Amino acid sequence: xxxxxxVGLRYGMGPEILRDLSFQIAPRxxxxxxxxxxxxxTTLIRLIFLSLKPTRGLITVFNRDAASLxxxxxxxxxxxxxxxxxxxxxxxxxxxxxxxxxxxxxxxxEESSYRADVVELLRWVGLGDRMHAFxxxxxxxxxxxxxxxxxxxxxxxILLADxxxxxxxxxxxxxxxxxxxxxxxxxxxxxxxxxxxNLMNQFNARRLVIEEGRLTxxx
Amino acid sequence: xxxxxxxxxxxxxxxxxxxxxHKLQLAAFRRQSRLAMxxxxxxxxxxxxxxxxxxxxxxxxxxxxxxTLGAVTLVRDAASDWQTDLLREVTIQVRPIEGVDTAAExxxxxxxxxxxxxxxxxxxxxxxxxTALLEPWLGTGLDLGELPIPRLIVVRLSDPSIVxxxxxxxxxxxxxxxxxxxxxxxxxxxxxxxARVTVFIGLGILSLxxxxxxxxxxxxxxxxMAGNRDVVSVLHFVGAEDGxxxxxxxxxxxxxxxxxxxxxxxxxxxxxxxxxxxxxPSMSPVAADQTAALFGSFAVGxxxxxxxxxxxxxxxxxxxxxxxxxVYRYLAESE
Numbered sequence: 001x002x003x004x005x006x007v008g009l010r011y012g013m014g015p016e017i018l019r020d021l022s023f024q025i026a027p028r029x030x031x032x033x034x035x036x037x038x039x040x041x042t043t044l045i046r047l048i049f050l051s052l053k054p055t056r057g058l059i060t061v062f063n064r065d066a067a068s069l070x071x072x073x074x075x076x077x078x079x080x081x082x083x084x085x086x087x088x089x090x091x092x093x094x095x096x097x098x099x100x101x102x103x104x105x106x107x108x109x110e111e112s113s114y115r116a117d118v119v120e121l122l123r124w125v126g127l128g129d130r131m132h133a134f135x136x137x138x139x140x141x142x143x144x145x146x147x148x149x150x151x152x153x154x155x156x157x158i159l160l161a162d163x164x165x166x167x168x169x170x171x172x173x174x175x176x177x178x179x180x181x182x183x184x185x186x187x188x189x190x191x192x193x194x195x196x197x198n199l200m201n202q203f204n205a206r207r208l209v210i211e212e213g214r215l216t217x218x219x
Numbered sequence: 220x221x222x223x224x225x226x227x228x229x230x231x232x233x234x235x236x237x238x239x240x241h242k243l244q245l246a247a248f249r250r251q252s253r254l255a256m257x258x259x260x261x262x263x264x265x266x267x268x269x270x271x272x273x274x275x276x277x278x279x280x281x282x283x284x285x286x287t288l289g290a291v292t293l294v295r296d297a298a299s300d301w302q303t304d305l306l307r308e309v310t311i312q313v314r315p316i317e318g319v320d321t322a323a324e325x326x327x328x329x330x331x332x333x334x335x336x337x338x339x340x341x342x343x344x345x346x347x348x349x350t351a352l353l354e355p356w357l358g359t360g361l362d363l364g365e366l367p368i369p370r371l372i373v374v375r376l377s378d379p380s381i382v383x384x385x386x387x388x389x390x391x392x393x394x395x396x397x398x399x400x401x402x403x404x405x406x407x408x409x410x411x412x413x414a415r416v417t418v419f420i421g422l423g424i425l426s427l428x429x430x431x432x433x434x435x436x437x438x439x440x441x442x443x444m445a446g447n448r449d450v451v452s453v454l455h456f457v458g459a460e461d462g463x464x465x466x467x468x469x470x471x472x473x474x475x476x477x478x479x480x481x482x483x484x485x486x487x488x489x490x491x492x493x494x495x496x497x498x499x500p501s502m503s504p505v506a507a508d509q510t511a512a513l514f515g516s517f518a519v520g521x522x523x524x525x526x527x528x529x530x531x532x533x534x535x536x537x538x539x540x541x542x543x544x545x546v547y548r549y550l551a552e553s554e
Contacts, residue, residue: 051456071461079458089453093264102262106459111259154458 001027001158001189002048007057009043018043019213021057025158025191030184032200033193035210041193042086044210045160048191049083050074062157079103082151082188084161088143090135096122096146097131103154118153125149125179140167144176158189165199173199263450263471269443273472273538274479276439280432281483281534285527287428289491291421292523298414302407306379309387311341311372314397321397325370328395332374335390337382344371369397436534440472440541444549451549461550469543476538480531487527491519 002025009018018040025031025048033041046052047059050066059066061077069077090099097118098105104114122131125145135143144167151159161180165173177199184190191208194200200207207218264270311332313325325343332341344352349368357366376382388400447468454464 049456075458075460078456083456089449089456091262091264091450091453094260094262098260102453103457105262106454106457106463108463150457 001025001062003058003060004047005058005060007047007054007059009040009047009052010055016055017213018047018054018210018215021215023208023215023217025189027157027189028184028187029206030181030190030203031192031206031208032203033191033208033210034195034197034200037195039210040213041195041210042162044215045083045162045191045193048158048160049081050077079107079154080157082154082156082159084144084147084151084159084164086162086166088135088147090143090146090150092135095132095134096127096138096142099135099146100131100149100153102150114153118149121149121153122146126175141169141172144168144172148176148179152183152188156188158191159183160191160193162193163195164192165194165196174202177203261471262454262467263447265471267443267446269446270475273436273439273443274475274482276435277476277479277534277538278482278486280428280435281480281531282486283483284425284428284432284530284534285484285487285523286490287421287425288526288530289487289519289523291418291425292526293519294421295414295418296520298410298417301410302414306403306407307376309374309376309384309403310401311374311391312369312399312401313372313395314369314399315367316397319396321370324395324397325372328391328398329372331391331394332372332387335382335387337376337378338387339375339377341372341374344373432534433537436476436538437541440476440538441545443472443475444468444542444545448549451546455550461547464550465543465546468546469539472542473535473539477531477535479538480534483534484527484531488524491523491527495519 004021004023007018007021008016010016021044033044035041043052047054048061050061050069053066062080064073064077091102094102100122101111101114101118104118105111119128119131122128125148127142127145127149130138130142130146133142135146138146144164148161148164151161159180164176164180168176173196180190180192181203209216209218311328313321313328315321322343329341329343332338349371353368384400384402388402391398391400451464451468454467
């Protein structure tokens with residue numbers, strides 16, 4: 001599904017911040033991406049999401065060489081990847097419902113065609129009663145779940161979540177993790193970037209550890 | 220996960236459970252109805268500070284452009300009126316000659332003129348009118364008989380193009396003693412030059428105002444766009460095509476531009492109407508005469524009003540194009 005071969009990245013003329021990354025993300029797999037703060041977890045997620053280009057190496061996304069992709073190929077590929085950003089990146093002027101429906105709206109679909117799906121998904125993440133709320137009046141946990149719902153509404157083949165439990169209390173973190181596990185059980189590959197060792201210890205999952213720009217895989 | 224229905228133990232529900240289920244269904248129905256009835260928010264934030272600032276900038280620049288256009292049309296129309304009026308009128312002077320009845324010669328000159336092809340009327344200016352004309356210089360109680368003042372005949376032409384003024388001058392010189400024809404050619408020529416220069420200057424100012432408007436709109440639009448980078452970025456990562464994002468922004472900014480443009484055009488039209496219907500009639504007779512002499516009716520014609528509307532639409536289109544180009548540039552930079 002996703003394959004990295006000897007991928008390296010540097011910003012401008014600076015030192016290489018990611019070096020010789022080689023790994024694969026298989027369909028229906030579940031893995032943690034971990035490492036100390038500033039190790040490059042978010043950067044790696046951006047590479048997978050095709051919002052950054054590597055300075056060397058080969059990235060294959062859904063059997064397509066990332067280097068050969070044209071600008072017009074990107075939206076269709078991105079729709080197959082769901083991302084939950086650390087800072088949620090919800091649009092403050094849209095309601096929770098509208099934020100979650102955004103990936104379907106940008107396809108030009110009529111609201112009536114996806115309304116029921118969005119409502120159902122919001123209920124699934126526990127935001128059934130908050131669908132008219134705007135992000136500025138929502139708690140961190142609610143925003144986190146709204147961002148998760150937005151990442152899932154387009155039924156992506158892979159979900160990338162950057163520190164999804166970083167802003168929530170332990171019970172909510174466990175609840176979110178259960179959502180990720182269920183999602184994986186239903187067929188979506190999941191990559192969770194976190195530096196929370198306790199959280200990772202609760203699940204027997206593959207770990208991709210970045211340290212000093214290098215990646216080690218623990219299956 | 221949605222789509223996976225939960226299993227329920229037992230085949231039937233108790234009354235309390237049925238009530239609860241009914242309430243849940245009702246709540247879901249209400250929620251769906253609320254969602255279906257409410258208006259979908261625009262993807263581009265509305266009523267932002269930068270958006271409102273853009274509307275105001277567009278309104279002000281459109282107002283100034285419309286005023287300039289109105290002034291140019293006013294001067295052009297006035298210059299055209301002066302020219303037409305002068306071309307439609309010539310004057311015959313009958314100089315007093317010793318032993319000749321000037322009044323009789325003036326009447327004869329008027330008759331000669333009236334019979335000439337293309338002349339609509341020829342009126343001798345009466346002694347009273349001549350006295351009134353000279354009063355500002357020579358004072359009251361003037362007796363024209365004591366002074367060698369020429370008599371004037373105002374000749375109005377029905378069609379200046381068919382009148383042979385040279386032949387009329389020759390005929391007058393032959394038949395009326397002391398008569399000369401003044402066809403205002405010198406005046407007309409100078410006036411034409413002045414009118415052309417005035418319109419040229421006006422168009423120059425209009426071009427400058429347009430350029431300033433374009434630049435203001437471009438910078439204000441880019442400023443407003445800068446505040447929308449996050450929105451563009453989010454739309455991008457949820458898989459929106461560049462064309463979709465550009466269309467959303469283009470529509471949003473075109474509406475902002477149109478709103479500002481129409482506000483500016485409406486304010487300019489109000490000023491035009493105010494000068495035409497309120498200020499001009501309220502002027503003192505002397506000021507009104509002078510204004511009428513210079514600007515005719517001192518009213519901006521349909522060209523001014525239609526031009527103002529055209530400017531508003533043009534600015535809206537310009538705003539839309541600028542925002543589209545800015546979005547594409549931003550999207551290209553973000554890749």
